[in-house]
Amino acid sequence: MTQKVCIERVEVRGSAPYLGMCVDADGNEVPVWSDDPRVVLDWLCDAWRCRYNQLRSRRMKWNRDRSELIPLGSVVDSRTDRQVREQCSWLASVPAMILQSPNRIENTDWWSANKRRRTLKKQHRYPGSMPRFKTCKTDPMFVCWYNKGANAVFHKLNRHHGMVVISGQNSKEHSLPGRGCRFEIRIRVRLSQEIRPYTSIGVHPKSGYLVFVNDPLPIPRKRTGLETGIDRGCVHSLALSDGSFIDLPKNRLEKIDREIRRRQKAQARRVRQSGFDTREYVRDGHQSNRYKEEQKRIGRLYRQAHRIIDDFQQQVSHRLVSEYDLIVLEDLNLQGMSRKAKPVPDPLHPGRFLSNGQAAKRGLNHALRSASMGGIRQKLEYKTQRAYASSILLVNPAYTSQQCSRCGHTCKENRESQAVFHCTRCGLKLNADHNAAINILQRGHETFISGMDEAGRGNTASDIQGKNLAKDAAVRKRKPTASH
Numbered sequence: 001m002t003q004k005v006c007i008e009r010v011e012v013r014g015s016a017p018y019l020g021m022c023v024d025a026d027g028n029e030v031p032v033w034s035d036d037p038r039v040v041l042d043w044l045c046d047a048w049r050c051r052y053n054q055l056r057s058r059r060m061k062w063n064r065d066r067s068e069l070i071p072l073g074s075v076v077d078s079r080t081d082r083q084v085r086e087q088c089s090w091l092a093s094v095p096a097m098i099l100q101s102p103n104r105i106e107n108t109d110w111w112s113a114n115k116r117r118r119t120l121k122k123q124h125r126y127p128g129s130m131p132r133f134k135t136c137k138t139d140p141m142f143v144c145w146y147n148k149g150a151n152a153v154f155h156k157l158n159r160h161h162g163m164v165v166i167s168g169q170n171s172k173e174h175s176l177p178g179r180g181c182r183f184e185i186r187i188r189v190r191l192s193q194e195i196r197p198y199t200s201i202g203v204h205p206k207s208g209y210l211v212f213v214n215d216p217l218p219i220p221r222k223r224t225g226l227e228t229g230i231d232r233g234c235v236h237s238l239a240l241s242d243g244s245f246i247d248l249p250k251n252r253l254e255k256i257d258r259e260i261r262r263r264q265k266a267q268a269r270r271v272r273q274s275g276f277d278t279r280e281y282v283r284d285g286h287q288s289n290r291y292k293e294e295q296k297r298i299g300r301l302y303r304q305a306h307r308i309i310d311d312f313q314q315q316v317s318h319r320l321v322s323e324y325d326l327i328v329l330e331d332l333n334l335q336g337m338s339r340k341a342k343p344v345p346d347p348l349h350p351g352r353f354l355s356n357g358q359a360a361k362r363g364l365n366h367a368l369r370s371a372s373m374g375g376i377r378q379k380l381e382y383k384t385q386r387a388y389a390s391s392i393l394l395v396n397p398a399y400t401s402q403q404c405s406r407c408g409h410t411c412k413e414n415r416e417s418q419a420v421f422h423c424t425r426c427g428l429k430l431n432a433d434h435n436a437a438i439n440i441l442q443r444g445h446e447t448f449i450s451g452m453d454e455a456g457r458g459n460t461a462s463d464i465q466g467k468n469l470a471k472d473a474a475v476r477k478r479k480p481t482a483s484h
């Protein structure tokens, strides 16, 4: 977890950091010092990226025919931090806590990307590209370790302002005459909350923010004895089993959606009028400046919508976790739900296809994606872990929307419309999502009780969940022997 703050101002105090050698107009090499904060931050970003890429260059990858491992880069750099400092004069004055941090970060980045690729390949999904070198096009940044107060020390100035001090020193041969050798980079930041103990900071000068890397806060709560089942859907984002609904701020999102569509239409018109194919227009660099500008604006709008959804989910999940002891959700296969419709080949005309309802499916998929139902589950999962006496249970989602929550009668006709549920046997009339939420809670109870029977004893739902998983695994293991 991180805490993100805005950078207000940067100052360089004390001596000016030594930035390396530069060739002047006469062709002589001259040393460069600077106390311009922008130049100094750029220098630190470049140094951090350079060290990161040096470490990355030692990694190996398979060659084309997968017969042998070859290095990732054309040049393998196996120098240590100390050798780098001695041999590249422009890295000589970089604070040690900055120059050392890529060691661990590069390693974590590399192995997590590899693990992700392996998992995705197993699931027959697109694994994404191999981790590469960092380029100057990515957001320039550097990381500085706190290391129990060794560097990147935070000082609180007043309620809304604080300062992070990164200190360093020039070596004797590189120090600026008459100004000593120590320098301090003071980054003033704006605060909205208390900064918790942190392990490192990440500085993004170009985007103007700084992050403190620290542990997430545990959610303070007491046992309430309340339970809820939650039905996730497109019309109502969340329907709880007590009959209440929680909705995304739809008006704001729709407004952004309309804006995006308007701009995308204009973009399509620009492509059309240029006389190129869309792919040619984008790939071969025929885009006008206006087109590029608009593309950026569209990206900004997408990010804005994403932030609104994320904020909503954070707030709602926090509220649910602090209110309920047990939260029951459907175990939905969201990826399968929002898949494209399969093409239907026309038997009479080979090479042509019959209508498969893809247009309607596209609309549904868009709605599913914009509801972004996966996020709420993910957030609930990690927040229940960080809260006392709170747990989440996933149940089988089959027929929860068609089953009657009073008599248990399950049939398609029960669902009168999208919104209304009307039981054909006992006549129960309810909002369809509310009915589904009650069913989900009931299934949660059933799972809970069967887990209790199985376990003989059971105290918390998370225990039961663990046991259920173990039970499932045991059943899965037993199956092949049973079928033989």
Ligand SMILES: [Zn+2]
Binding pocket: 404, 405, 406, 407, 408, 409, 423, 424, 425, 426, 427, 428
């Ligand atoms: Zn009924």
